[in-house]
Amino acid sequence: MSASSQQQGPVVRWIDQRLPIFSFLQHELHEYPTPKNLNYWWNFGSLAGIVLVIMIATGIFLAMNYTPHVDHAFDSVERIMRDVNYGWLIRYVHMNGASMFFLVVYIHIFRGLYYGSYKPPRELLWWLGLIILLLMMATAFMGYVLPWGQMSFWGATVITNLFSAIPWVGEPIVTWLWGGFAVDNPTLQRFFSLHYLLPFVIVAVVMLHLVALHTAKSNNPLGIDPKSDKDTIPFHPYYTIKDSFGLGVLLIVYMALVFYAPNALGEAENYVPANPLQTPEEIVPEWYLLPFYAILRSVPDKLGGVVLMFASIFILFVLPWLDTSKVRSARFRPIYRQVFWIFVLACIVLGWAGAQKPEGAALMIGRLATAYYFFHLLILMPILGKFEKTRPLPESISQPVLKN
Amino acid sequence: MSDTVHGHGGEDGETRRDFLVLASAALGAAGAGLAIWPLIDSMNPAKDVLALSTIEVDLTPIAVGQRITVKWRGKPVFVDHRSPEQIAKAAADDNASLKDPQTDKDRVKKPEWLVLVGVCTHLGCVPLGQKVGQPRGDFGGWFCPCHGSHYDTSGRIRVGPAPVNLEVPTYSFLNDTTLRIG
Ligand code: HEM
Numbered sequence: 001m002s003a004s005s006q007q008q009g010p011v012v013r014w015i016d017q018r019l020p021i022f023s024f025l026q027h028e029l030h031e032y033p034t035p036k037n038l039n040y041w042w043n044f045g046s047l048a049g050i051v052l053v054i055m056i057a058t059g060i061f062l063a064m065n066y067t068p069h070v071d072h073a074f075d076s077v078e079r080i081m082r083d084v085n086y087g088w089l090i091r092y093v094h095m096n097g098a099s100m101f102f103l104v105v106y107i108h109i110f111r112g113l114y115y116g117s118y119k120p121p122r123e124l125l126w127w128l129g130l131i132i133l134l135l136m137m138a139t140a141f142m143g144y145v146l147p148w149g150q151m152s153f154w155g156a157t158v159i160t161n162l163f164s165a166i167p168w169v170g171e172p173i174v175t176w177l178w179g180g181f182a183v184d185n186p187t188l189q190r191f192f193s194l195h196y197l198l199p200f201v202i203v204a205v206v207m208l209h210l211v212a213l214h215t216a217k218s219n220n221p222l223g224i225d226p227k228s229d230k231d232t233i234p235f236h237p238y239y240t241i242k243d244s245f246g247l248g249v250l251l252i253v254y255m256a257l258v259f260y261a262p263n264a265l266g267e268a269e270n271y272v273p274a275n276p277l278q279t280p281e282e283i284v285p286e287w288y289l290l291p292f293y294a295i296l297r298s299v300p301d302k303l304g305g306v307v308l309m310f311a312s313i314f315i316l317f318v319l320p321w322l323d324t325s326k327v328r329s330a331r332f333r334p335i336y337r338q339v340f341w342i343f344v345l346a347c348i349v350l351g352w353a354g355a356q357k358p359e360g361a362a363l364m365i366g367r368l369a370t371a372y373y374f375f376h377l378l379i380l381m382p383i384l385g386k387f388e389k390t391r392p393l394p395e396s397i398s399q400p401v402l403k404n
Numbered sequence: 405m406s407d408t409v410h411g412h413g414g415e416d417g418e419t420r421r422d423f424l425v426l427a428s429a430a431l432g433a434a435g436a437g438l439a440i441w442p443l444i445d446s447m448n449p450a451k452d453v454l455a456l457s458t459i460e461v462d463l464t465p466i467a468v469g470q471r472i473t474v475k476w477r478g479k480p481v482f483v484d485h486r487s488p489e490q491i492a493k494a495a496a497d498d499n500a501s502l503k504d505p506q507t508d509k510d511r512v513k514k515p516e517w518l519v520l521v522g523v524c525t526h527l528g529c530v531p532l533g534q535k536v537g538q539p540r541g542d543f544g545g546w547f548c549p550c551h552g553s554h555y556d557t558s559g560r561i562r563v564g565p566a567p568v569n570l571e572v573p574t575y576s577f578l579n580d581t582t583l584r585i586g
């Protein structure tokens with residue numbers, strides 16, 4: 001037991017001897033040695049955790065007023081918006097929270113890419129993060145179906161139909177997913193059930209993510225391991241306060257959206273009740289899924305498109321082995337440091353292309369960006385690690401600072 | 405491993421134990437699989453969903469050249485009263501290069517009535533062309549706006565990402581003016 005918990009009062013000590021919750025917190029939050037040079041890009045992990053809590057909190061209250069039935073779902077959401085006290089607020093916080101969640105997590109992932117946080121010994125940490133991303137996508141997709149607007153219905157139709165591309169078993173799988181012969185009431189009800197469940201699965205995987213983090217310890221902007229006590233500081237209060245500042249900034253952006261532009265990121269079409277007999281002019285997913293939609297549509301073949309789309313995420317699982325460079329941080333990799341930004345640009349371009357009609361120039365640009373995405377991960381990463389001349393690493397985290 | 409087991413030809417005891425472990429694990433896995441099946445199967449279409457599987461359509465009000473949409477199993481079904489020109493075009497296209505080769509004759513029971521599931525075989529949008537003024541694509545049939553699939557007057561895929569022709573549902577003519585789908 002740590003020294004400080006023995007300094008606590010008798011009640012805390014009594015509890016701690018039976019359930020070591022206080023020494024656990026002391027150990028993981030206070031003593032957890034964190035590199036002292038973390039910059040603001042390291043805020044996004046804890047921000048993602050906070051947004052997850054907000055999503056679960058608002059979701060539970062939405063569920064108290066939401067009716068998962070094709071005849072009532074749309075109206076129950078409208079009732080939340082008009083009649084339920086603060087229902088509009090709870091829904092807008094939930095709706096825009098999904099966007100904030102993805103924004104924060106995407107930044108968190110790009111942070112990892114830039115500073116090489118996926119490299120040994122953090123491969124499993126990286127994997128758990130990618131699993132969280134996949135679970136988030138499934139959760140957000142099913143949540144978007146719940147209001148049962150036109151985009152809900154047709155988004156669900158197009159996405160579930162992706163599985164029909166699987167040879168032989170595709171059709172039975174899709175029928176099984178639907179619980180019928182089209183997206184219909186059984187589909188809506190199971191999506192609600194899973195939309196309620198998956199966030200708690202995410203919480204569980206986040207716990208594992210944290211266990212892996214506290215085992216491998218945080219990476220840092222220099223990408224080198226702390227050498228001594230001089231290189232680290234306790235997480236609390238130093239990073240709790242830094243994270244709190246980041247949270248303030250995030251909440252300003254988030255609440256600006258909620259109060260001043262709550263529907264800016266959504267599709268107006270989703271305020272039209274679902275009509276299974278009429279497809280809207282254009283089906284576009286939410287912004288955070290657009291890059292993957294662009295990859296899907298860049299291939300003129302049904303199965304090929306689906307395979308490539310799933311590959312774009314699964315390939316990230318093998319990134320720790322595709323990247324052959326021994327140096328973690330892009331700071332010391334003069335070429336990677338530049339191509340990294342081309343990669344970011346390619347992802348943004350993919351997002352743009354996913355929102356366009358898949359024809360003409362937009363289709364070509366989408367294809368080029370898709371090609372670059374895979375070129376970067378599959379070819380550039382292995383080659384760069386072999387040929388790039390990296391800059392010398394500092395001896396320790398403190399050394400460059402102390403020298404000046 | 406205890407001495408007794410060793411004493412009596414440890415080899416034997418080991419394999420027997422391994423076998424028991426393996427057999428119980430396999431049985432346990434099979435049991436778990438069996439127990440999960442009802443859960444999985446509960447997600448397949450329920451009996452009431454299956455029971456809704458047939459509808460009847462009165463054909464008398466549909467004029468030549470007119471197309472109507474009815475709902476069957478939650479999906480749109482296109483009933484197309486084709487004109488002689490459309491039938492001729494469909495038959496002529498039997499020899500065109502087809503992605504999913506099928507003759508028009510194989511796709512209809514009576515040439516003047518084309519019955520199709522109105523769901524694009526790509527990713528499930530409802531193709532345009534049912535209403536007057538909607539685009540019918542380059543082959544005079546249907547056009548799916550989602551990712552640009554063109555279907556001909558027999559509902560066959562001609563251009564675009566859809567892999568196969570528009571599906572022909574099971575149907576029969578109860579008499580000259582009544583169509584039963586399903
Ligand atoms: C990982 C966390 C979550 C994400 C990313 C997420 C995402 C979403 C999204 C994108 C929507 C559609 C919003 C709209 O367009 O109206 C939605 C709706 C909904 N969600 Fe969640 N959600 C999460 C957690 C939860 C939880 C834990 C519950 C609790 C039961 C919940 C309950 C609901 C309900 C009832 C709706 C329908 C009402 C509405 O459309 O506003 N959500 N969710």
Ligand code: FES
Nearest residue numbers: 524526527548551
């Ligand atoms: S769904 Fe019709 S072309 Fe894609």
